[in-house]
Amino acid sequence: MVMEILIRGTVLSLILAMSCRIFYDTIADGREWRHSLTGGTVLPAFLLAFFFIAFTEIPPYLFQPVRMIAAVFIVAQIYYRIRPLQNLLLSTLFCALIWIIQMFASLLIYILYGRGGNRLWGMDEILCYGILLCLMLLFQKVYKGRDGIRAMAGESWGSFIYFPVFSIIVSVALSMLTLDGGREDGNIMLIVTAGFWLINLVAFDMMENILAGRAKAEKMRLSAERNRNQMEIYRSLQQGDECRKRQIHDYKNQLNCIRGLVDDNRTKEALRYIGQLTGSLNESIHQINTGHPVVNVLLNQKYQSAREQQISMTMTMNNLSELSLSEEDIVTLLANLLDNAIEACLKLHGDRRIQLKMVLEEEELFLSIRNPVEWEVKISGKTAAAAKEKSGEHGLGLGNVDAVIRKNRGRSTLQCQEGWFCFTAVILQPQR
Known part of the structure; x- marks a missing residue:
């Protein structure tokens, strides 16, 4: 008898663990681990949590759902990239579904x-968990990878907070009802329960479509921003090419001038003129070389733009030849961040400088940009706005930057302290 209970509890716990993992795998991204085997322990972790619930003393009625929600919440928070409040809502929604x-x-x-069904005590759990697993498999097949579902683990989830809250309240209310009548009452309750969850399925699908539309609009906005940045790079390269053509065209006259100075024995003037030519050539030659062509073009372009506006830039770089970010993402990151920093420095009367650090180490890209600001910058989430300005132009493009960082499973922070605005990000690099 004991062995039968143990086997039954283990099997039911395993079905619950599989259902819970499928639910979270469909909605949220898993965390990155240095050892790939660690990520594979999510199913045993859920199994251990449900196994603990199955074979420990049952608490009072009101604490039973709290215990299950807490178990699901803790495991999901460890293994998935999801905010605590969103995790709490999802774990409660999953338990309400159970x-x-x-x-x-x-x-x-x-x-x-009828009431003779008491002899089938325990069959309801087997039927319940079987239905749950089938529903989760269907849920994954239909919604896996859809933009609207992924948006549920992002910023857009907050506007639909009423959905899980309403579901939880109704689910708890229905579970507390008792059947004092005959099978007619059971039929009514069955229809009410099925109707409630049918309405929820329709509402859930509508919510997913709305979030998918928002995600599509965000992608279009990012695409437009990337196109704008790429056109700026193209124009910069075109201007540089035209400048070099003009310099080459002038070489003949410059060489004739030097020859004339030498023929007249005006050696010092000739050397001084050669030095001036060398200096102008050095300014036109790209000096920054990180090993990554796109990064080189962007940094040289922004460096030249800052220099022309009397803004000094100090850079700490290493070899970025193994950088795995797409060219579009690199352009979005660096162009927006450096444009914001340059715009902020232009509002200063002095101390115009930008500090950039971009280092690739141990499969992580560390990116930091600091610049002084005229006024305190108010930071709200992943956006920023100057306190003395209505438009808050300092933060233009930070939404695009955050979208790129989240897309590449990175994390970022914004700070404004002692007159300095600082952006810091760490982006994981996939193994090659």
Whole structure:
């Protein structure tokens, strides 16, 4: 008897763990681990949590759902990239789904067997968890990878907070009802339960479509921003090429001038003139070389732009030849961040300088940009606005930057302290 209970509890816990993992895998991204084997322990972790619930003393009625929600929440927070509040809502929604399906299974057995269904004690759990696993597999097949589902783990989830809250309240209310009548009451409750979850499925699909539309609009905005940045780079390269052509065209006259000075024995003037020519040539030659062609073009372009506006730039770089970010993402990151820094420095009367650090180490890209600001910058989430300005132009493009960082599973921070604005990001690099 004990062995039978142990096997039954283990099997049910395994089904629950599989369902829970499928649910979170469909909605949220898993965390990156230095050892790939660590990420594979998510199923055993969920299994251990449900195994603990199955074989420990049952708490009072009100604490039973709290215990399950806490177990799901803790494991999901460890293994998935998701905010605590969103995780709490999702874990509660998952548990509410279990409760309502279990109630559906109990009602079905009650309708089929009446009060004599007590002899089938425990069959409702088996039926419930079987239905749950089938629903999660269907959920994953239909919604896996869709933009609207991924948006649920992002910023857009907050506007739909009413959906899980309403579902939780109704689910708990339905689970507390008792059947004092005959099978007619059971039929009514079954219809009410099925109707409620049918409405929820329709609402969920509508919510996913709305979030997918928002995600599509965000992609279009990012695409337009990238195109703008790429056109700026193209114009910069074109201007540089035209400048070099003009310099080459002038070489003949310059060489004739030097020859004339030498023929007249005006050696010092000739040397001084050669020095001036050398200096102008050095300014036109790209000096920054990180090993990555796109980074080189961007940094040289922004460096020259800052220099022309009397803004000094100090850079700490290493070899970025192994940088795995796409060219579009690199352009979005550096162009927006450096443009913001240059715009902020132009508002200063002095101390115009930008500090850039871009280092690739141990499969992580560390990116930091600091610049002084005229006024305190108000930081809200991943955006920033100057306190003395209505438009908040200092933060233009930071939304695009944050989208690129989240896309590449990175993290970033914004700070404004002692007159300095600082952006810092760490982006994981996939193994080659």
